[in-house]
Amino acid sequence: MYCVKKISEDITWIGANDRRLALFENAHPIPRGVSYNSYFINGDKTVVLDTVDRAVGERFFENLSHVLGGRELNYVIVQHMEPDHCATLGELLMRYPEATVVANQKTLTMIKQFFDMDIDSRVHLVKEGDILDTGRHKLSFYMAPMVHWPEVMVTYDSEEKVLFSADAFGSFGAINGNLFADEVNFEMDWLPDARRYYTNIVGKYGAQVTALLNKASALDIKTICPLHGPVWRENLGWFIEKYSKWAAWEPEEKGVLIAYGSIYGNTENAADILASKLADKGVKNISVYDVSATDPSYILADAFRFSHIVFASSTYNNGIFLRMETLLLDLAAHLLQNRTLAFIENGSWVPVSGKLMREIMAPMKNMNVLDCGVTIKSSVKAQQEIELDALANEIIASMK
Ligand code: FEO
Helix, strand or coil: CCCCCEEECCCCCCCCCEECCCCCCEEEEECCEEECCEEEEECCEEECCCCCCCCHHHHHHHHHHHHHHCCCEEEEEECCCCCCHHHHHHHHHHHHCEEEEECCCHHHHHHHHCCCCCCCCHHEEECCCCEEEECCCCEEEEEEECCCCCEEEEEEEEEEEEEEECCCCCCEEECCCCCCCCHHCEEEEEHHHHHHHHHHHHHHHHHHHHHHHHHHHHCHHHHHHHHECCCCCHHHHHHHHHHHHHCCCCCCCCEEEEEEECCCCHHHHHHHHHHHHHHHCCCCCCEEEECCCCCHHHHHHHHEEEEEEEEEEECCCCCCHHHHHHHHHHHHHCCCCCCCCEEEEECCCCCHHHHHHHHCCCCCCCCEEECCCCEECCCCCCHHHHHHHHHHHHHHHHCC
16 A cells, blocks of 8 residues: 655655665664655656665555646756665666756766666766756756765755755655654764764765765755655755755764773773863763664764774774774765864783874875873873873863
8 A cells, every 4th residue: 555745736746665674775774664755746748766775665656646647747956966866776777768868978887887777778868057947846956966876866846945955965764654854853873874874884985975065055945855754845954054064074063982902801990090080171062872782883983073082992903993993994984074082091911002093094085183192001090090190181171
């Protein structure tokens, strides 16, 4: 049975939810599920914007059949060729042989890479600024390379002032009945997953996201329809502001993220002592994560959120504790910058993790590394307690 959501008289969400998938892109946990958003415009012509992941194809085709109500499908606009949005494109084109594919040249190349079918005879190629006149809905296209793949483009409907934003402004999380961001407590219930989605999936491409935001600022936008998560029709500026900060690798708030890798609990002890001292000295925003217990996608998201990051790691086989090394390499791969950093190392033989962690962070832009590193030999003693106190003071001084 179909399950669709009206956005306006002409525009309908025809996507579907997946609450069974454990790992998005087989990498990032999604305990709240994910939605694959597809949109239908029922105007003088009929238009579908993107398809869905294979896992929810059955629901999508029921939805599409319902909204078409016996009409022909005239156009399918392919904004993004990642399989979470295009895996069912081939089947759609078989089911609706009259439909024209609207795509840019890079998309066309990728369609041929993913599918074996005659696409040249039914493609309408578009480029930056082109307009597809479908009657009352005039759809214009803006290229958004690397938001999040090279072929990505977004679509603007000047009739209803809707931006179909592809992966931009998306979020992890299934749609639980309410499609619109203003119908849920987005800041409390969705923002952490929206941040985790952005930072992990698109976070590396901040410069390209900023370019898209600049293009979008020239448009009169009333509604944003992303490919995942809620649709925005109110308070757009609040969410765009978040995107501006994330895209510029600018901290959202002053606060301290402490990530520790601890084998027998002694490095954890140092992390907890530091967090406690910071709290006693008045710092309110503190997150402490055990890198062995928390998936890196969550810690990376908080690294984009907070101004200060402390890495505390055991030395392991004369290297960095492996899961800490994974986190650091992940942060480096996402080009994290503009942060204040501090390091705590531990080792029972020769503590070297501090030096090695600094080396991974060294090439990263605009990082302020605090002088007060702390070295522990096996367990925290009186001297390290003093050093942790000094580190807490230095962190607080650097926040002013
Ligand atoms: Fe939701 Fe980049 O795909």
